[in-house]
Amino acid sequence: MSEVWAVELEKLIHSxxxxxxxxxxxxxxxxxxxxxxxxxxxxxxxxxxxHTYMDRTGAIQFIRKNQFRSSFFRTQLEGLSPDDDFExxxxxxxxxxxxxxxxIIPNDMDLSRMVVNPxxxxxGLPILAPNHPRAVGCYVPLIEWTVEQNGVVPKHSPQSxxxxxxxxxEKTIVYATTHSxxxxxxxxxxxxxxxxxxxxxxxxxxxxxxxxxxLTGDPYAFEMAMNMGLxxxxxxxxxxxxxxxxxxxxxLKEHFQCPIINFYSLNETGPIAxxxxxxxxxxxxxxxDIYLEIVSNETGEVESTGNVGxxxxxxxxxxxxxxxxxxxxxxxxxxxxxxxxxxxxxxxRLLSGRKPVYFMKSxxxxxxxxxxxxxxxxxxxxxxxxxEQFAKKKFICRVSTxxxxxKLTEINEESGSxxxxxxxxxxxxxxxxxxxxxxSEVQIDxxxxxxxxxxxxxxxxxxxxxxxxx
Amino acid sequence: xxxxxxxxxxxxxxxxxxxxxxxxSLDALWFDALMTKRKxxxxxxxxRSLNKITNPDTRATHVLLTYVIFDPDSKxxxxxxxxxxxxxxxxxxxxxxxxxxxxxxxxxAERAEELIRSLFQAxxxxxxxxTKVYFEDRYRSIDSRERLRILDQTKKAQERAKExxxxxxxxxxxxxxxxxxxx
Numbered sequence: 333m334s335e336v337w338a339v340e341l342e343k344l345i346h347s348x349x350x351x352x353x354x355x356x357x358x359x360x361x362x363x364x365x366x367x368x369x370x371x372x373x374x375x376x377x378x379x380x381x382x383h384t385y386m387d388r389t390g391a392i393q394f395i396r397k398n399q400f401r402s403s404f405f406r407t408q409l410e411g412l413s414p415d416d417d418f419e420x421x422x423x424x425x426x427x428x429x430x431x432x433x434x435x436i437i438p439n440d441m442d443l444s445r446m447v448v449n450p451x452x453x454x455x456g457l458p459i460l461a462p463n464h465p466r467a468v469g470c471y472v473p474l475i476e477w478t479v480e481q482n483g484v485v486p487k488h489s490p491q492s493x494x495x496x497x498x499x500x501x502e503k504t505i506v507y508a509t510t511h512s513x514x515x516x517x518x519x520x521x522x523x524x525x526x527x528x529x530x531x532x533x534x535x536x537x538x539x540x541x542x543x544x545x546x547l548t549g550d551p552y553a554f555e556m557a558m559n560m561g562l563x564x565x566x567x568x569x570x571x572x573x574x575x576x577x578x579x580x581x582x583x584l585k586e587h588f589q590c591p592i593i594n595f596y597s598l599n600e601t602g603p604i605a606x607x608x609x610x611x612x613x614x615x616x617x618x619x620x621d622i623y624l625e626i627v628s629n630e631t632g633e634v635e636s637t638g639n640v641g642x643x644x645x646x647x648x649x650x651x652x653x654x655x656x657x658x659x660x661x662x663x664x665x666x667x668x669x670x671x672x673x674x675x676x677x678x679x680x681r682l683l684s685g686r687k688p689v690y691f692m693k694s695x696x697x698x699x700x701x702x703x704x705x706x707x708x709x710x711x712x713x714x715x716x717x718x719x720e721q722f723a724k725k726k727f728i729c730r731v732s733t734x735x736x737x738x739k740l741t742e743i744n745e746e747s748g749s750x751x752x753x754x755x756x757x758x759x760x761x762x763x764x765x766x767x768x769x770x771x772s773e774v775q776i777d778x779x780x781x782x783x784x785x786x787x788x789x790x791x792x793x794x795x796x797x798x799x800x801x802x
Numbered sequence: 803x804x805x806x807x808x809x810x811x812x813x814x815x816x817x818x819x820x821x822x823x824x825x826x827s828l829d830a831l832w833f834d835a836l837m838t839k840r841k842x843x844x845x846x847x848x849x850r851s852l853n854k855i856t857n858p859d860t861r862a863t864h865v866l867l868t869y870v871i872f873d874p875d876s877k878x879x880x881x882x883x884x885x886x887x888x889x890x891x892x893x894x895x896x897x898x899x900x901x902x903x904x905x906x907x908x909x910x911a912e913r914a915e916e917l918i919r920s921l922f923q924a925x926x927x928x929x930x931x932x933t934k935v936y937f938e939d940r941y942r943s944i945d946s947r948e949r950l951r952i953l954d955q956t957k958k959a960q961e962r963a964k965e966x967x968x969x970x971x972x973x974x975x976x977x978x979x980x981x982x983x984x985x
Contacts, residue, residue, distance in 0.1 A: 356977070357977050357978060357979070357980045358977070358979075358980060359979055359980050360977070360979045360980075403959065433966070433970070434962070434963035434966045434967060435963075437966055439959075439962070443965065443966060443969045446969055446970070446973050447973055447976075447977075447978050447979045448970055448973040448974040448976075448978065449978040449979065449981070460970055460974060462970060462973070463979070465979040468979040468980075468981050469979070471981045471982060471983070472982070475982050475983065494982070495982045495983075497982065497983060497984065499984070507980070509980045511980070511982075519980060519982060521980075546982075548982050548983045548984075549983075549984075550984065570982070570983060572983045572984065572985065573983075573984050573985055595983060597983065597985045598985050599985045
């Protein structure tokens with residue numbers, strides 16, 4: 333980090349309006365990573381210009397390159413020719429990523445540069461996707477290209493702030509850093525939750541002071557920002573992680589008076605697609621080095637253009653996680669052909685994406701489900717979970733767990749009497765009830781299946797019922 | 803050449819109790835065995851004396867091999883003596899390190915087959931009713947050296963898997979890399 337960068341970053345960190353920072357994170361880019369990302373950027377921009385995206389031939393080359401490096405690839409391809417039997421290559425599932433990651437990572441990979449970005453996530457099956465700083469660094473040109481499509485010219489200067497990421501959670505990490513791949517431009521992740529600020533008014537002042545070119549975050553965070561009356565006008569908004577409904581997109585556009593980009597990206601795949609500026613309900617495949625297929629859930633066969641099925645990804649640039657027909661768990665349809673927006677990469681229409689779900693405390697406050705996920709994910713006994721609010725104060729937490737978590741033991745109650753129960757369950761229940769507010773009751777159901785499938789992690793049937801009756 | 807099972811049977815039926823492996827002259831045995839395969843001057847058969855070999859497994863293995871080659875009914879054709887020399891001085895001691903005691907050759911049909919196939923492979927001989935591809939494939943599947951290599955690899959793979967999981971756990975708690983968005 334150069335001296336100028338450090339001075340600028342210090343100013344941001346020590347601003348009188350700054351939140352209570354609780355983490356220190358850099359981009360971890362080294363010289364060779366920098367060159368790698370520059371090469372990637374050049375190829376990516378050229379590919380966009382020349383409309384050369386990865387097709388099946390490219391995917392086959394990618395597979396051939398990895399089949400003698402990753403024992404997972406070798407096993408999956410046993411007896412198959414990538415050319416002739418492409419569609420017979422078994423899919424990689426979320427369960428594979430969870431249970432066979434050591435086979436997937438290529439044998440010759442040095443593990444010292446591996447990073448694991450802890451995922452907050454909204455699905456009930458955590459995947460610890462290993463990544464490389466250079467692959468994470470490639471997010472910079474990818475994101476910058478999408479904002480350029482909306483008329484924004486990223487300023488690569490240590491005096492400017494390219495992005496501020498918003499979230500609204502009871503607990504999360506907040507930090508500020510500079511991105512060496514963006515010429516030292518600053519970036520901050522902040523939490524809109526009042527607990528993380530000295531004064532509630534500091535939020536607005538801080539954002540105005542660092543005046544980011546773009547705001548990133550999930551629809552939930554943007555909705556909260558709107559409700560809190562945040563009137564900052566960024567050059568563009570980048571929404572990700574959850575489904576952005578048409579209704580909310582229009583509201584955000586009206587409130588923030590800027591283009592809204594919807595971004596489809598998964599922790600395990602990296603960026604996949606972004607919303608078309610001409611027709612925002614469609615998304616264009618973003619990078620030039622991934623191959624998408626749409627696969628029927630019923631037959632497992634590849635669907636032709638215009639048919640809906642599961643999105644399957646091959647390729648990518650994460651050296652720790654080469655993807656071989658990876659089933660994302662998301663559904664959509666794919667179209668080929670030219671587009672009026674100028675990006676002629678295939679168009680994807682996502683179906684039933686990750687809808688935002690909020691839980692409600694009995695006093696009307698909302699609870700971000702990511703806070704629930706944080707509690708459940710850090711519990712080593714819980715493998716998969718689902719949380720449902722089914723009445724004003726009643727919740728059910730379905731979990732698949734270790735035997736220790738389900739085993740009934742004798743518990744001495746305060747009165748001195750002995751009863752059957754499980755202290756791990758009791759602890760979890762009290763932690764969740766404390767998060768969900770006074771009077772809440774959480775029932776623990778340990779019969780949730782561990783089947784490796786992407787499950788809906790958060791359900792609010794109480795709110796659904798309320799909406800229907802209103 | 804006859805089918806492989808003929809030679810395997812010879813090894814399995816070798817009259818172990820009739821031989822004193824410690825005192826038998828390997829040079830003399832090889833001389834007799836090769837007399838049936840090569841005409842002309844054979845003395846000395848090899849440029850080094852085999853009688854100096856002291857390892858009991860290696861000595862016994864030599865005896866087994868001469869028994870197969872000497873057999874007039876075995877239909878083993880004439881072969882390159884240089885290839886045999888390399889096999890006896892280089893491969894046999896290596897095999898004997900992996901397969902011991904030598905009685906394993908005579909008790910285990912697969913090991914008997916391995917010994918025969920390793921000899922034939924070294925001499926470029928092909929048993930009856932086998933293609934070169936089949937021969938190589940079968941040999942690889944029972945070759946102790948190959949199996950050891952695979953085992954070694956598996957062991958290494960297991961160690962690497964352990965290391966990956968340990969590092970992932972550690973990295974999860976370390977600093978990640980900053981990105982502009984979340985997923």
